[in-house]
Amino acid sequence: MTAEPFVTDSATATPxxxxxxxxxxxxxxxxxxxxxxxxxxxxxxxxxxxVGTVTTVWLGLWVxxxxxxxxxxxxxxxxxxxxxxxALYLAxxxxxxxxxxxxxxxxxxxxxxxxxxxxxxxxxxxxxxxLVSGSIWGKPTWGVWWAWDARLTSxxxxxxxxxxxxxxxxxxxxxxxxxxxxxxxxLFAAVDIPIVHFSVNWWNTLHQGATVLNPGLTLKIHGSMAxxxxxxFVSLTLxxxxxxxxxxxxxxxxxxxxxxxxxxxxAERQSEGSGAxxxxxxxxxxx
Amino acid sequence: xxxxxxxxxxxxxxxxxxAVQLVWRRRRLARAVARVSVADGPPGAPGxxxxx
Numbered sequence: 001m002t003a004e005p006f007v008t009d010s011a012t013a014t015p016x017x018x019x020x021x022x023x024x025x026x027x028x029x030x031x032x033x034x035x036x037x038x039x040x041x042x043x044x045x046x047x048x049x050x051v052g053t054v055t056t057v058w059l060g061l062w063v064x065x066x067x068x069x070x071x072x073x074x075x076x077x078x079x080x081x082x083x084x085x086x087a088l089y090l091a092x093x094x095x096x097x098x099x100x101x102x103x104x105x106x107x108x109x110x111x112x113x114x115x116x117x118x119x120x121x122x123x124x125x126x127x128x129x130x131l132v133s134g135s136i137w138g139k140p141t142w143g144v145w146w147a148w149d150a151r152l153t154s155x156x157x158x159x160x161x162x163x164x165x166x167x168x169x170x171x172x173x174x175x176x177x178x179x180x181x182x183x184x185x186x187l188f189a190a191v192d193i194p195i196v197h198f199s200v201n202w203w204n205t206l207h208q209g210a211t212v213l214n215p216g217l218t219l220k221i222h223g224s225m226a227x228x229x230x231x232x233f234v235s236l237t238l239x240x241x242x243x244x245x246x247x248x249x250x251x252x253x254x255x256x257x258x259x260x261x262x263x264x265x266x267a268e269r270q271s272e273g274s275g276a277x278x279x280x281x282x283x284x285x286x287x
Numbered sequence: 288x289x290x291x292x293x294x295x296x297x298x299x300x301x302x303x304x305x306a307v308q309l310v311w312r313r314r315r316l317a318r319a320v321a322r323v324s325v326a327d328g329p330p331g332a333p334g335x336x337x338x339x
Contacts, residue, residue: 031324057295076294083298125305129298136294239302246309253316260323 029260032252038245045242052235056082059228067225076137077221078228082236083129084155088196090240091123092162096190099183113179114255116186117169118247120162122240127159142206150199151207158196161189175255 060078067074098116101107134152135145146152165185169178200207221229 031320053299057299061291061295072288072291075291079295079298122305125301129301132297132301133294136290136297140290239306243306243309246306246313250309250313250316253313253320257316257319257323 029256032256034249042242042245045238045245049235049238049242052231052238056228056232056235059224059231064224064228070141073137073140074225076133078225078232079236080130080133080137081229082232083126083133085233086236086240087123087126087130088155088158088193090237091119091126091244092158092190092193094119094244095123095162095165095186096193099186099190102179102183103187110175110179110255113175113182114248114251115244116182117166118244118251120165120186122243122247124159124162124166125243126236126240127155127162131155131159138206147206149206150203151196151205154192154196154199158189158192161185161192165189 056078060075064075064078066072070077095116098112098119102109102112102116131152134155138147139145165182168185169182171178173181199205
């Protein structure tokens with residue numbers, strides 16, 4: 001936590017101005033207020049994400065034609081690579097970059113730690129969507145819900161690694177200690193990202209090769225199918241941006257409460273000792 | 288086609304539920320922050336309320 005240490009009035013008062021016994025004040029950190037600009041960015045991202053997602057679903061289910069080889073199953077391709085793109089490259093990639101920036105002494109700030117935590121949580125949700133939608137596509141295509149294929153297995157390993165990251169963050173520790181150990185775990189987990197990406201090239205896998213992010217960056221899909229696929233990527237990226245902004249804000253509020261609830265508890269103990277009434281309304285049930 | 292619909296339903300439901308949970312979590316935390324700042328600061332102090 002970058003917040004200043006708590007200062008009580010009783011600690012800073014001079015003998016000429018003794019603190020009023022009925023008003024022990026503890027918290028000096030102002031509550032985190034979201035700027036109107038940040039709120040506007042969040043709102044615009046949310047509206048664009050919603051419109052884009054609805055349009056992608058409409059184009060994917062009703063407008064685009066069935067594929068010559070896959071039939072209607074190609075419609076899952078408009079969303080499955082999009083969620084995989086967000087989970088693997090945007091969310092976990094951002095978590096890795098943020099972790100490096102936290103560990104780098106010149107850029108060390110809890111901002112990067114919060115950003116990494118937010119990206120990982122959102123990434124885990126998208127990773128689950130990737131595995132489930134891939135499995136639903138695999139059953140009619142391959143005849144099985146799951147195969148221990150290199151792409152599928154490495155993606156599942158990535159999910160487990162980042163679930164471990166989230167579990168580690170729940171271990172009680174000082175914010176700096178938590179941030180440092182989380183950053184190391186994020187970097188360790190991120191080693192799996194290139195393995196997932198190149199798995200279809202390095203091994204002989206059931207999973208098809210990349211449609212967009214292939215070595216030559218050439219689209220292997222055309223016409224309305226290509227536009228719908230690209231719109232799916234953009235829309236799901238906007239969904240990620242909106243979720244990241246909201247989740248980051250949740251992290252800011254959680255950290256502020258963690259720090260200031262301690263201050264309130266100290267004030268209560270002080271007021272018990274002096275016989276003065278403590279802060280009137282302690283929040284309960286705040287995680 | 289039922290596999291396709293199932294795939295869309297799963298993805299959209301998971302994302303929608305997570306989004307609702309995020310908004311709900313933020314509101315609950317913002318209310319808690321407002322309560323703490325009101326309980327701890329003098330009336331009318333900066334930050335007493337208005338947290339989102």
